Amino acid sequence: MKILLVEDEKQLSKSILSYLKNEKYTCELAENFESAKEKLELFDYDCILLDITLPDGNGLHLLQLLKNEKKADGVIIISAKNSLDDKITGLNLGADDYLPKPFHLSELGARISSVIRRRQFKGSSVIEINDLAIDADSKIISFKNIPIDFTRKEYDILLYLAVNKNKIVSKNAIAEHIAEDNIEYFDNFDFLYAHIKNIKKKLTSVGAQDCIKSVYGMGYKIEAK
Amino acid sequence: MKLTHYISLRYIGVTLLVMLISIPVFYLVIQNVLTHNIDEHLKDRQSVITEKLENLTNGNVISFQEGITIEKDPVHQVEERISTENIYNKEEKETESFRVLQFPLKTSSSFYNVKISESLVETEDLLKSILYLLLSMFGLLTLTLLFINSIIKKNIWKPFYETLDQLKNFRVDDTESLHLEKTRIDELSDLNDSLNKLSATNMKVYQAQKEFTENASHELQTPLAIVQNNIELFWQTEPISEQQSEILNDISLANSRMTRLNKSLLLLSKIENKQFNNIQEVNLNQIADQFLRNYQEQIKFRNLQLETNWSTPFLVIMDFSLAEILVGNLMLNALKYAPVGSTIELNFNKDEFVISNLAEHRALDEKKLFKRFQRQNSQENSTGLGLEIAKQIARSFDLNLDYFFRENRHYFRVKRN
Numbered sequence: 001m002k003i004l005l006v007e008d009e010k011q012l013s014k015s016i017l018s019y020l021k022n023e024k025y026t027c028e029l030a031e032n033f034e035s036a037k038e039k040l041e042l043f044d045y046d047c048i049l050l051d052i053t054l055p056d057g058n059g060l061h062l063l064q065l066l067k068n069e070k071k072a073d074g075v076i077i078i079s080a081k082n083s084l085d086d087k088i089t090g091l092n093l094g095a096d097d098y099l100p101k102p103f104h105l106s107e108l109g110a111r112i113s114s115v116i117r118r119r120q121f122k123g124s125s126v127i128e129i130n131d132l133a134i135d136a137d138s139k140i141i142s143f144k145n146i147p148i149d150f151t152r153k154e155y156d157i158l159l160y161l162a163v164n165k166n167k168i169v170s171k172n173a174i175a176e177h178i179a180e181d182n183i184e185y186f187d188n189f190d191f192l193y194a195h196i197k198n199i200k201k202k203l204t205s206v207g208a209q210d211c212i213k214s215v216y217g218m219g220y221k222i223e224a225k
Numbered sequence: 226m227k228l229t230h231y232i233s234l235r236y237i238g239v240t241l242l243v244m245l246i247s248i249p250v251f252y253l254v255i256q257n258v259l260t261h262n263i264d265e266h267l268k269d270r271q272s273v274i275t276e277k278l279e280n281l282t283n284g285n286v287i288s289f290q291e292g293i294t295i296e297k298d299p300v301h302q303v304e305e306r307i308s309t310e311n312i313y314n315k316e317e318k319e320t321e322s323f324r325v326l327q328f329p330l331k332t333s334s335s336f337y338n339v340k341i342s343e344s345l346v347e348t349e350d351l352l353k354s355i356l357y358l359l360l361s362m363f364g365l366l367t368l369t370l371l372f373i374n375s376i377i378k379k380n381i382w383k384p385f386y387e388t389l390d391q392l393k394n395f396r397v398d399d400t401e402s403l404h405l406e407k408t409r410i411d412e413l414s415d416l417n418d419s420l421n422k423l424s425a426t427n428m429k430v431y432q433a434q435k436e437f438t439e440n441a442s443h444e445l446q447t448p449l450a451i452v453q454n455n456i457e458l459f460w461q462t463e464p465i466s467e468q469q470s471e472i473l474n475d476i477s478l479a480n481s482r483m484t485r486l487n488k489s490l491l492l493l494s495k496i497e498n499k500q501f502n503n504i505q506e507v508n509l510n511q512i513a514d515q516f517l518r519n520y521q522e523q524i525k526f527r528n529l530q531l532e533t534n535w536s537t538p539f540l541v542i543m544d545f546s547l548a549e550i551l552v553g554n555l556m557l558n559a560l561k562y563a564p565v566g567s568t569i570e571l572n573f574n575k576d577e578f579v580i581s582n583l584a585e586h587r588a589l590d591e592k593k594l595f596k597r598f599q600r601q602n603s604q605e606n607s608t609g610l611g612l613e614i615a616k617q618i619a620r621s622f623d624l625n626l627d628y629f630f631r632e633n634r635h636y637f638r639v640k641r642n
Contacts, residue, residue, distance in 0.1 A: 009447050015454035022461065080446035102450030102484055105457040153522050168460050172477055191526055217470040218460060 001116060002026045004045045006036040006062065007078070008055050012101075016049070019105045022167075025112075033057030040066060040073075046116050047074045049108075050095070052086055060086070063093045074115035078103070104173035106164045113163040129162050129224050130211045132203075143208040153178050154199050157192075161212065161222045170219040196220065229378040236370050244363045248356065255355060259348045260324065264307055267326040270341050278339070279332045296338040302329045303338045309345065321346055384408040388417055395424060397431045398499065431498065438494050445487050452480050489610040492550070496617045501544035509539040509639075510573050512552045523560065530568040537575040541641075543622040554615040555580050555637050562635070570634075577640040588630035595626070 003025045007013040013029055020027045028045075030036035033056040040048075040062065048066075052059040063075060077090045080101040087098045096115045099108060117125040117136055125136040134141050139155055141148050150158065160177050161169055171189050178192075200210050211222050274293065305328040311320045322345040330337040388405050395403055403424040405417035456477045460470070495501065517524070517531065524531065541548065559569050563582035572579040595616040619626040625640045 009451070011451045012447060012454065015451065015458055018458055019454070080444075080450070101446040102453040102480075105454050151522060170457070170460065170474065170477055172474075172481055173457075176481065191523060194526055215470070216467055217474055 001046045002028070002043070003047045003049065003112065004028050004030060004036070004039060004043075004073075005049045006030045006054070006059060007049070007051045008032060008053075009051075016105070016108070019109070020112075023109060033059075033062070036062055037065065040071070041069075044071065045073045046119065047076065047112050049112075050075055050077050052077060052079045052090070060089060060093060063090065063095055067094050074119045076108075076111055076115060078108075104170070104176065106160070106167065106169045106173045107177055109167075110160050110163045110177070127159070127162055129165055129222060130209065132158075132162070132208060132211070134159055134162055143203070143206050146206050148202050148206055148208075150199070150202065154195055154202075157195055158199055161220060165222045165224045168215050168218050168221045172219075174219065227378075229374045229382065233371055233374045236374075237367050240363065240366060240370075244359070248359055251359065252352060252356065256348075256352060259351065260309075263324045263343055263345070263348070264326075267307065267324065267341055267343060271326060271328060271339070274339055274341065275330055278330055278337055281332070281334075292342045292344075294340040294342075296340075298336050299338045302336065303327050303340075305329065310342070312342070322349070381410065384410070384413050384417075388413070388420065392420065397424075397427050398435075398502075399428075402428050434494075434498055435500060438491060438498065438500070441491070446484075449480060449484050449487065453477070453484070456480065486610070489614060493610065493614055493617060496547065496614070496621055499621060501547055503544050503546065504542060505545060507541050507543050507545055507548040509541060509548060509552055509578050510535050511538070512549055513556065513571060513573070513578070516549075516553055516556050520556075520560065527560070527563070528566045529560065529563055530566075531571065532568055533571040533573075535571075535573050537573070539573050539575060539578050539639075541622060541624065543618075543624075547618045547622075551615050551618040551639070552578070554611045555639070558611060558637070559635075577638055579636055579638045581634045581636040584630070584633050584635050589628065589635065591628050594628055 001024075003020055005013055005016055005020075005027060007016065007029070008031050010031075013031070017027050017029060028039060028043075030039050033054045036054075050059045050062060059077065059079075063077075066073060066075065075095045076097040076099055077086070077095045078099050078101060079086055079090075090098055096118070097111050099111055113127075114136070117127075127134040127136065132141060132143055133145075136159065139152075141150055141155060141158060156178050157174060160174060171192055175189060175192050178195075196212065196214075200212055203212075204210055213221050213223055215221060270293075274295075278295070305326075307324070307326045310323050310325045312323050313319075314321050323342040324345055325340060325342045327338065327340040330339055384406070391403055391405060403421050405421055407414045407417065456473055459465075460473055465473075514535075559580050559582040562585070563569055564585050567583040570579075570581045595612050616626050619639055623642050625642050627638055627640070629636045629638070
């Protein structure tokens, strides 16, 4: 999987690249509008992470360019502006997703995986992990072909952990992932603990091994066999 | 009231007042002058009659003119006096006013009582004519005034009204500033010049503010993102001790809180600058309903009961995402502070939206409630901006958000102004 990161902030791009390389993606970096344009003309990518505010141009113009050339690359806008106008314009121009900065790297990972799934597998986007099959289209999780009845939030949590497999995902990142913008209204992580408890219970009840590992003081992770 | 109408009314009022005072005065003065004239005339005739009677030789007094009565050798002698009398005229069958002069006269041969009368009909007619003339002059004057004013309004005030129209439509977030034309009237030209300058400056300031908001957002979010990402990278390194992981967790939580604070402050400044333009008719019931759907698991988790009354939709013209934030903040507030197992009440009608939750303690301090960073308790995770944001959103769209405490419940109400 090839990913292009268009980002002018060096420290930020460094951390993103380091994370993505860990995820076994092939990554390239473009630090300004011109070099991004050149790379886009020469190569195809599975996913492009596009910062809108660049020193020599607006990232939205790159999007326009891609659309004009009918390239199929998936695009995720990563913007610090968090302005509704940019979001709407970007999505209208054909971006697949919009992620305002700052974000959790695990969230970025989940979004990239979702974009690539949609682009590559077109319909049969099933993630398999430890005999669990997560069908991202029908939103059904099954263990050895036995479907397990998860609630929407439980499904979200499990999928989030699955795409970040073998990595510790912080409680905070999971809570923000399921609560979106309203995280500050959760008094504590009780709600999250309850969900994790339910997920574990449901998994054990169908005989699936309890693959969610709690990491003390940090969060959770799914270890793939 | 329009300025020209205001001026016209003042003009007419003053004219009316002057007329009301001047017409009776005028009438009395003219009447006096005329009466005085008649009296002079009567005096003249008195001396003529006196002379004639003194020279009368045959004692025959019948040959005098009409309006003169002479009584020869009366029983009582009258005193000389002049007065107005109403005398019935048999021929015309009406009462007429006369000015009457009576006086005694003693000649060498006899005594006489003489009475000379002169009709006042003509004087009255004259006075009436004058009065009509005055009234019609007043009418004409008023009409002329109104006419002049309407012409003034049409022509001279026209540029003023054009300026007013442009001002009404002016928005500081437009791309074009005001372009008001020069006029022949100096004051209006000055006004237009000042307004042009004012609008241009305001737009510049507004643009600068808007850019600052966005730049501040950009500048702050990037370092926050770097911190966040590096914490996560650090997390994945091994080995990592329990102590280290707890420190990382605390840094991460503090960073998230800072991020939310930054977002909320940016949102507030955007609301204050009215930088939202997805204005449409929003059904707040629908938004609340959608919200409940999204949060049903949390509601179930805290075993909260909902009592909803959606009698009529509460429709408001406002920005859609701000409407979501307004309703969301109030509902999340209720969800957050409602004790486990209690009931949340939602009431909608066409002019208001009331949400209430059971209070765990006492009433909240309304003065502090909607102020920036005023927290009513020490919830670590909250920014203390949620209610202020809700209040600001309500205010920007002509709604009123208030709080009251009744029967141990907190009530938040959004009401049309």
